[in-house]
Amino acid sequence: xxxxxxxxxxxxxxxxxxxxxxxxxxxxxxVFTAMVGLLVAPVHLPPVTALAAILFIxxxxxxxxxxxxxxxxxxxxxxxxTRGRPVPAGRVQPGEALAFGAVLSVFAVVMLxxxxxLVAAGLLAFTIFFYAxxxxxxxxxxxxxxxxxxxxxxxxxxxxxWAAATGSVGIExxxxxxxxxxxxxxxxxxxALFMKDDYSNAxxxxxxxxxxRKATRAHILAYTILLAxxxxxxxxxxxxxxxxxxxxxxxxLWFLKGAWAIRARDESEAEADxxxxxxxxxxxxxxxxxLHFGAFLAQAALRLNGIWSW
Amino acid sequence: xxxxxDHELHRRRLGRNLxxxxxxxxxxxxxxxxxxxxxxxxxxxxxxxxxxxxxQPSTGAGTGP
Numbered sequence: 001x002x003x004x005x006x007x008x009x010x011x012x013x014x015x016x017x018x019x020x021x022x023x024x025x026x027x028x029x030x031v032f033t034a035m036v037g038l039l040v041a042p043v044h045l046p047p048v049t050a051l052a053a054i055l056f057i058x059x060x061x062x063x064x065x066x067x068x069x070x071x072x073x074x075x076x077x078x079x080x081x082t083r084g085r086p087v088p089a090g091r092v093q094p095g096e097a098l099a100f101g102a103v104l105s106v107f108a109v110v111m112l113x114x115x116x117x118l119v120a121a122g123l124l125a126f127t128i129f130f131y132a133x134x135x136x137x138x139x140x141x142x143x144x145x146x147x148x149x150x151x152x153x154x155x156x157x158x159x160x161x162w163a164a165a166t167g168s169v170g171i172e173x174x175x176x177x178x179x180x181x182x183x184x185x186x187x188x189x190x191x192a193l194f195m196k197d198d199y200s201n202a203x204x205x206x207x208x209x210x211x212x213r214k215a216t217r218a219h220i221l222a223y224t225i226l227l228a229x230x231x232x233x234x235x236x237x238x239x240x241x242x243x244x245x246x247x248x249x250x251x252x253l254w255f256l257k258g259a260w261a262i263r264a265r266d267e268s269e270a271e272a273d274x275x276x277x278x279x280x281x282x283x284x285x286x287x288x289x290x291l292h293f294g295a296f297l298a299q300a301a302l303r304l305n306g307i308w309s310w
Numbered sequence: 311x312x313x314x315x316d317h318e319l320h321r322r323r324l325g326r327n328l329x330x331x332x333x334x335x336x337x338x339x340x341x342x343x344x345x346x347x348x349x350x351x352x353x354x355x356x357x358x359x360x361x362x363x364x365x366q367p368s369t370g371a372g373t374g375p
Contacts, residue, residue: 012319012323013322013326014322014325015325015328018326018329046344046347046351048343048344049344049347051343052340052344
C-alpha cells in the first residue's frame with residue numbers, strides 16, 4: 001500500500017506531452033507542403049489514399065522530431081525557447097521519447113509503402129534518417145552550415161507527396177525541394193539574430209556564433225538572392241503558371257527588400273529597435289513559403305478548370 | 311456516500327488512453343477507406359494481400375481441406 005501512495009506521479013507523461021514530441025508546428029508545415037506536392041502532381045490518388053499518404057508523411061516527420069528531442073535534450077535544457085519541452089522538463093523519459101520516435105518512424109514508412117509506393121516510403125525513410133542522424137547527431141553540433149544542410153530534411157515533404165502520387169521524382173518535385181532548401185537558411189538565421197543568447201549558451205555552432213553577426217546578415221542576403229531564381233524557375237514548370245509567376249515575383253521582391261534591410265543594419269541599430277527588421281523578416285518568411293505553396297495549389301485548381309495556365 | 315475524486319495521475323492516464331484509442335480508430339477507418347477504394351478501382355485481391363501471397367503459383371494442390 002505504501003508503494004501505491006508514494007508512487008511518483010511526476011514521471012507519467014500526459015497525451016499533450018507526446019503530441020509535443022511530434023513538433024506539431026513543424027508538422028503543420030510538413031502536412032501543408034506534402035499535400036501541395038501530392039495535389040499538384042499529374043497523377044491523382046483516390047481521396048482516402050491521398051489523406052493517408054499525407055498523414056503518414058506527417059507522422060514520419062513527427063517521429064523524427066521525437067528522435068531529435070531525445071538526442072538534443074541537453075541542448076534543449078539550456079535554451080530558453082526549448083527548455084519547456086517534455087524531455088528536458090522531465091515529463092517524458094529519454095527512453096520513452098526514443099522508443100516513441102523509433103516505433104512511429106518504422107510504422108510511418110511501412111504504412112506509406114503499403115498505401116502508396118516504395119519510392120515515397122524510401123524518401124520518407126531517408127528524410128527521417130537525414131534529420132535524426134545526419135542533422136541532429138552530426139551536423140548540428142559540428143558545423144555552422146548545420147542549418148543549410150539540415151534544411152534538406154524539411155525540404156523533402158513536397159517531394160515525398162509528389163512521389164506518393166506518381167511513383168517517381170520529376171523536375172517539379174526537385175524545384176519544390178529546392179525552394180524550401182534555399183528558404184531555410186535565411187529563415188533560421190533571422191531567428192538566430194534575435195535569439196542570440198540561446199544558441200551560444202547551448203554551444204550550438206550557429207553562423208551568428210562562429211562567423212559573427214555581420215557575416216550572418218550577408219549570408220541571409222546571399223541565400224535570399226539565390227532563392228529567387230529557384231522560385232521563379234518553379235513558376236515556369238508544369239506546376240507553375242501566370243498566377244504562380246505573379247505571386248512569386250511579388251514575394252521574392254519583398255523578401256529581397258527585407259534581406260537587404262537586414263544586411264544594411266548593424267547590431268547597434270538592431271538592438272536599439274529590438275530587432276524589429278529581423279523579426280519582421282522572420283514572420284514574412286513564413287508567409288512567403290505559405291503563399292508560394294498556396295499559389296501552386298491555386299494554379300493546379302485553375303489548370304484543372306482549363307483557365308489561366310501555361 | 312462519497313467517492314474520493316480521481317487523482318491527477320488517473321486523469322492523465324485517461325487522457326493518454328483516449329488519445330491512443332482515437333488514433334487507433336482513425337487508423338482503422340483509414341485502412342478501411344483505402345480498402346474500399348482499392349476494391350472500387352479494381353485492384354485484384356491477390357495484389358492487396360501482398361507479394362508473399364501472390365509469389366506462389368496456384369497449383370490447386372496442398373491448399374488444405
